[in-house]
Amino acid sequence: MLIVEDEYIIANDLELILSEAGYPVIGIADSFGEALSLIAEQRPDMILLDIYLKGRETGIDLAKRLEELGIPFIYISANDNRSVLEAVKATQPIGYIVKPFREKDLLTTLEISRYRHAHSVEMKLREEKALQIALTDAMSGTGNWEQKLLKAAKVFQPHISFDFISIRYQKKDNVTFYNYYRVGSDEYEIINMPAIGQMTNEAPEPLLSETKDAPSGPVLYTRETFPIFFEQSPLGQLLVKTFRLESAIVMPLKVGQMETFYLTFLSRKPHTYSLGHIRLLERLEQPIVLIMERVLAFEEVARLSEKLRQENNYLQEEVKTFANFEEIIGRSQQLLHVFDQVTQVANTDTTVLVLGESGTGKELIARALHNLSARKDKILVKINCATLPANLIESELFGHEKGAFTGAFEKRIGKFELAHGGTIFLDEVGELPLELQAKLLRVLQEKEIERVGGKTIIKTDVRVLAATNRYLEKEVAEGRFRMDLYFRLATFPITLPSLRERPGDIPLLAQFFAQRSARKLGKPFIGMSESLLNELVKYSWPGNIRELENVIEQAVIINDGQTTLKLGRPLVNTLFATTFSASVLQPDAGFKTGSSTPKDLHDVKQIQQDTEREYILAILKQTNGRIRGSGGAAELMNLKPTTLEYRMDKLGIRKVLSVQPPKAHSDIA
Ligand SMILES: Nc1ncnc2c1ncn2[C@@H]1O[C@H](COP(=O)(O)OP(=O)(O)OP(=O)(O)O)[C@@H](O)[C@H]1O
Numbered sequence: 001m002l003i004v005e006d007e008y009i010i011a012n013d014l015e016l017i018l019s020e021a022g023y024p025v026i027g028i029a030d031s032f033g034e035a036l037s038l039i040a041e042q043r044p045d046m047i048l049l050d051i052y053l054k055g056r057e058t059g060i061d062l063a064k065r066l067e068e069l070g071i072p073f074i075y076i077s078a079n080d081n082r083s084v085l086e087a088v089k090a091t092q093p094i095g096y097i098v099k100p101f102r103e104k105d106l107l108t109t110l111e112i113s114r115y116r117h118a119h120s121v122e123m124k125l126r127e128e129k130a131l132q133i134a135l136t137d138a139m140s141g142t143g144n145w146e147q148k149l150l151k152a153a154k155v156f157q158p159h160i161s162f163d164f165i166s167i168r169y170q171k172k173d174n175v176t177f178y179n180y181y182r183v184g185s186d187e188y189e190i191i192n193m194p195a196i197g198q199m200t201n202e203a204p205e206p207l208l209s210e211t212k213d214a215p216s217g218p219v220l221y222t223r224e225t226f227p228i229f230f231e232q233s234p235l236g237q238l239l240v241k242t243f244r245l246e247s248a249i250v251m252p253l254k255v256g257q258m259e260t261f262y263l264t265f266l267s268r269k270p271h272t273y274s275l276g277h278i279r280l281l282e283r284l285e286q287p288i289v290l291i292m293e294r295v296l297a298f299e300e301v302a303r304l305s306e307k308l309r310q311e312n313n314y315l316q317e318e319v320k321t322f323a324n325f326e327e328i329i330g331r332s333q334q335l336l337h338v339f340d341q342v343t344q345v346a347n348t349d350t351t352v353l354v355l356g357e358s359g360t361g362k363e364l365i366a367r368a369l370h371n372l373s374a375r376k377d378k379i380l381v382k383i384n385c386a387t388l389p390a391n392l393i394e395s396e397l398f399g400h401e402k403g404a405f406t407g408a409f410e411k412r413i414g415k416f417e418l419a420h421g422g423t424i425f426l427d428e429v430g431e432l433p434l435e436l437q438a439k440l441l442r443v444l445q446e447k448e449i450e451r452v453g454g455k456t457i458i459k460t461d462v463r464v465l466a467a468t469n470r471y472l473e474k475e476v477a478e479g480r481f482r483m484d485l486y487f488r489l490a491t492f493p494i495t496l497p498s499l500r501e502r503p504g505d506i507p508l509l510a511q512f513f514a515q516r517s518a519r520k521l522g523k524p525f526i527g528m529s530e531s532l533l534n535e536l537v538k539y540s541w542p543g544n545i546r547e548l549e550n551v552i553e554q555a556v557i558i559n560d561g562q563t564t565l566k567l568g569r570p571l572v573n574t575l576f577a578t579t580f581s582a583s584v585l586q587p588d589a590g591f592k593t594g595s596s597t598p599k600d601l602h603d604v605k606q607i608q609q610d611t612e613r614e615y616i617l618a619i620l621k622q623t624n625g626r627i628r629g630s631g632g633a634a635e636l637m638n639l640k641p642t643t644l645e646y647r648m649d650k651l652g653i654r655k656v657l658s659v660q661p662p663k664a665h666s667d668i669a
Contacts, residue, residue: 002044004062005076006030006054010099014048014076017103023110032057036065046114047073049093051084060084063091068275072117074110076101128280131159132287139295145169148295149178150188157182160277162265164243166236168211170260175208177235181243196235200242207235218251218281220273236264246270251281255292310418311379328364329512332502338365341494346372351444353429353489354467356496358643359546362467363427365494369465370423378422381415386428386642393436398443400452416449416460423463428642429489430470430481441485464489469643499541499548506537506548513549514565517556524561532565539571547638613651616644620653 001023005011011028018025026042029035031054035047047066051059059075066073074095075088088096095113097106138151153165167178179191196204212232221229223246230237232250239245245266253261267273328339345352346369354362363382370380388396395405399414415424426432432440443449444464448457466489475481499506510528518525541547554568619633626632627641627648634641648654 001025002035002038002047003028004030004035004047004053004059005050006052007050010050014106017106018048021107021110031055032062035062039069039071043069044071046094046117047071048076048097049073051075051077051079051088060087060091063088063093067091070279072113074113127159128283131155132284132291135288136291139291140298145176146178146190150180150190153180153188154186156265159280160249160265161267161272163268164239164245164266166239166262166264166266168262168264170262172258175211177208179239196238196242200238202238204235204238207238211235215250216252216254217285218249218278220275220278221248221250222273223247223270233264239266244268247272249273249277249281251285253285253289253292255289255296259296261292307413307418310413328361328368329509330502330505331508332497332505334497334502335505338494338496341492342368342372345369345492345494347374349463351464351466351489351491353472353491353493354465354496355472355493356467356469357498357544358469358640359544360496360498361545362469362496363425365496366425366427366465366467370425370463373423373463375422375463379419380423380425381419382425382427383415384427386431390433393433394439395452397436398439398449398451399454401454403453405452411451414449414451416443416462417458419462420460421462423465426464426466428468428470429466430468430472430475431642434480434482437482437485441482441488444485444488470646499544503537506541507533509545509548510536510552513552514556517553518561521556523556523559525556525559525565526562527564529564532567535567535571543638543640543643546640550638609651612647613653616648616651616653 001018003011003014003018003025005014005028008030011030015025015028026044027038029038033055035053038044049059049062049066053059053062059077063073063075072094074097075093076097076099077088078099079085080098094117095109097109134155135152138155139148141148141151143151149167153162153167156162156165163182165180169176169178177193179196180188181191183189191199193204196202211234219229226237226240226248229248229250230240236248240248243266246268247270248264248266251263251265253263255261265273265277328335342365352366352369354365356362366382367380370376383396385393395412395414397414397416399412399417402411426440443460443462447461448459450457472481472486472490476483476486499509507528510533514525514528536548536551543550551567551571552565555565558568559565616633616637619636620627623631623633623636627634627644629635632641634644637644639647
């Protein structure tokens with residue numbers, strides 16, 4: 001114990017009593033200065049403190065230092081002046097002994113004070129532990145940051161009371177403010193930036209950028225020291241003025257390398273905050289930082305696993321088809337030329353536009369381009385521009401912020417962001433609506449994207465591959481496709497030959513598909529007859545390799561494994577197919593990779609179109625107008641539904657939505 005007493009006799013008396021009672025006394029000081037130097041030498045567990053000492057400073061002045069040092073003390077004084085007693089109370093002594101005292105009274109007071117103090121320290125420790133647990137619960141519960149921080153603020157209230165709490169979250173150059181105003185015992189109003197603007201008639205946003213870094217530890221501000229606080233936080237100044245606040249504590253919490261949370265507790269009363277609060281915040285600093293780090297790490301993990309989940313979806317889609325260059329079957333000159341082009345351009349970041357009829361292997365070539373590039377270990381994201389609803393394409397491509405549109409409940413990253421570091425394959429790019437063509441062009445030019453409803457620009461590193469079975473130049477001429485985008489995409493065009501242009505590859509492909517299907521179905525495959533191969537080669541394959549693949553798979557399915565393959569249905573049974581096989585003309589002008597051109601091009605084309613139209617109408621009648629799904633016209637014709645719809649559109653065949661029974665006035669009827 002240390003005795004701070006200027007009256008020598010009393011001091012000696014005290015020392016004697018204490019020593020005899022088993023309280024070792026480390027010294028006697030008669031002034032403020034001497035007491036501090038004794039404390040510096042040896043820190044006492046407790047101090048007996050007189051109010052009036054030698055020199056200018058009093059016991060009350062010393063008490064303030066003791067509070068800072070965290071040393072408990074008991075006043076021992078004859079002073080009963082009211083204002084002095086008020087000041088004494090404010091210094092939070094653990095006991096008070098009135099002079100003159102009896103030895104018994106002194107020892108009893110000492111014992112009780114010591115017990116109460118030890119008990120209160122233990123209580124405090126327990127309370128602090130409970131506070132930490134409550135903060136962890138608040139922060140790791142459900143909800144967004146605004147809700148979590150409100151829960152955390154409520155947890156603080158009994159320990160560091162406040163009328164207003166402002167939490168600034170600084171992440172690199174990005175600042176977010178969360179403000180809560182206490183309106184009832186457990187009721188808080190969330191005061192966001194627009195609300196501050198409305199209340200103060202001042203735009204608060206510019207003030208954010210003027211916010212300076214606060215000090216490294218907790219700092220207490222009162223009316224006298226507010227100017228320093230205002231200097232650092234002009235927004236804080238606005239809040240203080242608007243909500244008539246009188247004192248504050250600012251606590252910076254550095255989380256990780258780049259992120260800091262600034263907690264500012266503000267009170268309407270001038271003397272709410274004390275050194276005790278500062279000490280409490282200091283003790284809580286590490287635990288809170290740990291909580292925050294954990295919450296941020298969880299968020300990051302959740303973000304990454306969501307990304308991984310999305311990537312997985314695509315990867316699963318990917319493994320369904322071949323992705324290997326070697327798996328592209330064919331030895332024709334036309335195909336070898338394509339291989340040369342692929343090899344040339346694969347390992348660059350050049351945008352490639354793959355052209356060709358439906359089913360010619362455009363997607364396969366796109367995958368080969370990716371697999372032969374330096375990006376092969378990164379993701380290849382495919383997006384089919386024809387199958388997405390027009391109103392969702394933008395958000396699919398670029399992502400959206402939460403609340404960007406009705407139904408955007410959560411923030412979602414788009415495929416461009418997902419493909420970061422890898423490749424994006426825009427299949428059927430010719431179907432992209434005009435307004436999105438402008439946005440795609442911007443991505444290609446600036447290499448940056450903006451989420452729907454987002455304010456920030458996100459840099460991307462994505463290689464773009466695109467494919468279409470449309471004749472894009474015609475689309476440009478007819479105003480359906482932007483010329484500038486066309487030029488951007490067609491930096492390096494690769495045109496795939498139709499199957500009928502390379503009949504020499506048909507036997508190879510047929511064997512390959514037959515073996516593969518047999519393996520898949522666990523059936524033996526003993527070969528194909530000469531006549532079957534001839535039949536395959538003669539056929540015109542409007543659905544190209546996809547159609548061949550399907551025809552062979554069907555044949556393998558119905559085959560018993562003991563005899564050579566037979567087709568499930570004859571290939572010459574459609575007018576559509578025969579017409580095309582009779583001519584070298586493409587069903588869709590523009591992908592002419594063959595050499596010969598019929599003389600009377602116009603007439604042939606007209607006949608061809610009429611025949612095709614009749615054929616499609618006949619099939620549609622058979623299916624009651626149904627295009628998609630099993631037993632639909634597309635399946636019967638071995639075409640993709642989108643291709644069939646495209647053809648119908650071209651030939652002026654209207655789609656009938658309600659087909660049961662077919663309407664008498666419709667095309668189909
Ligand atoms: N040279 C080839 N060797 C083996 N299989 C091929 C070859 N070319 C295409 N295929 C197969 O044919 C089918 C159709 O190919 P793909 O989907 O790449 O065509 P596409 O031109 O992209 O069609 P669409 O324009 O209709 O989307 C796929 O199953 C693909 O694996």
